[in-house]
Amino acid sequence: MSxxxxxxxxxxxxxxxxxxxxxxxxxxxxxxLTHRYLGYTxxxxxxxxxxxxxxxxxxHYNPKAEYVYWSxxxxxxxxxxxxxxxxxDQFFGNQKLxxxxxxxxxxxxFLVSLHLVGIFTDAWIHRRKTWMVMISGxxx
Amino acid sequence: xxxxxxxxxxxxxxxxxxxxxxxxxxxPKSQWxxxxxxxxxxxxQGYKINEFKVTSGNCYEIYGWDKDKNKVEIYFNPxxxxxxxxxxx
Numbered sequence: 001m002s003x004x005x006x007x008x009x010x011x012x013x014x015x016x017x018x019x020x021x022x023x024x025x026x027x028x029x030x031x032x033l034t035h036r037y038l039g040y041t042x043x044x045x046x047x048x049x050x051x052x053x054x055x056x057x058x059x060h061y062n063p064k065a066e067y068v069y070w071s072x073x074x075x076x077x078x079x080x081x082x083x084x085x086x087x088x089d090q091f092f093g094n095q096k097l098x099x100x101x102x103x104x105x106x107x108x109x110f111l112v113s114l115h116l117v118g119i120f121t122d123a124w125i126h127r128r129k130t131w132m133v134m135i136s137g138x139x140x
Numbered sequence: 141x142x143x144x145x146x147x148x149x150x151x152x153x154x155x156x157x158x159x160x161x162x163x164x165x166x167x168p169k170s171q172w173x174x175x176x177x178x179x180x181x182x183x184x185q186g187y188k189i190n191e192f193k194v195t196s197g198n199c200y201e202i203y204g205w206d207k208d209k210n211k212v213e214i215y216f217n218p219x220x221x222x223x224x225x226x227x228x229x
Contacts, residue, residue: 029160031213032227087229092211093191093203 007137009052013045014134017076020045025109036083043080046073065118068111075108164199164217164224172218175200181221199224 020042028035050073082101085091122130132138165172178200179192186207195201199215206212215225 027160029162089211092229093193093213095191095193 010049011134011137013049013052016045017042017049021076021108021112025105031086036087039080039083042076046076049073065115068114068118072108072111072115075104075111078104079108161197162195162199162215162225163197164195164215165219166198167219173200173221178216178218178221194218 020038024035024038024042028038079101082097082104086094086097086101091097119131122128175192175194179189179202182189182202187202188205189202190205191203193201195215197215198218200218201213201215203213204211211229213227213229214223216222217224
């Protein structure tokens with residue numbers, strides 16, 4: 001009973017984080033107010049997701065790809081941390097933090113592309129609709 | 141399937157959009173103000189500069205505090221020295 005509800009939370013978090021990453025990486029201006037608050041939102045969502053991961057036993061994702069998910073979450077954590085620090089008075093606009101933020105975001109985008117390659121490979125070569133898990137909540 | 145296609149197209153659209161980046165000039169760097177003089181001029185006006193950088197959008201950008209102690213991020217035109225964009229933090 002609660003499994004379905006959690007499934008919805010996981011999907012909501014997935015698309016919320018995906019949208020935040022796309023907007024922050026490709027659309028919103030670096031360091032703008034919306035970029036910052038959207039970033040903090042993404043970190044909060046990831047935090048909830050990581051806490052959920054400990055509580056729940058998910059069977060709907062590929063355990064072999066689990067390191068990709070954890071790497072993605074770690075990147076988002078580093079982005080949030082370095083972004084927050086850049087706003088502190090003593091590090092305001094700090095270029096070392098900005099460089100860290102920049103390379104972490106590139107790493108994140110690389111991981112996202114790995115994630116997409118995995119999904120598409122599954123769909124086209126193995127004819128599995130793995131992506132349905134994040135849309136309807138179940139494999140079809 | 142429809143859902144999947146629309147989400148895929150939407151994400152392609154996002155990637156196709158150009159980043160909303162502040163652009164300040166198209167003049168060659170030889171026309172730009174000297175960086176040291178530019179910074180000194182701002183300090184003389186009461187700015188406290190924490191970081192100075194040249195952006196990929198051809199701006200001089202500072203992170204710091206203005207004369208009223210507002211925490212600000214400002215993009216300047218490096219040729220005229222005009223403020224292109226100012227954001228309070």
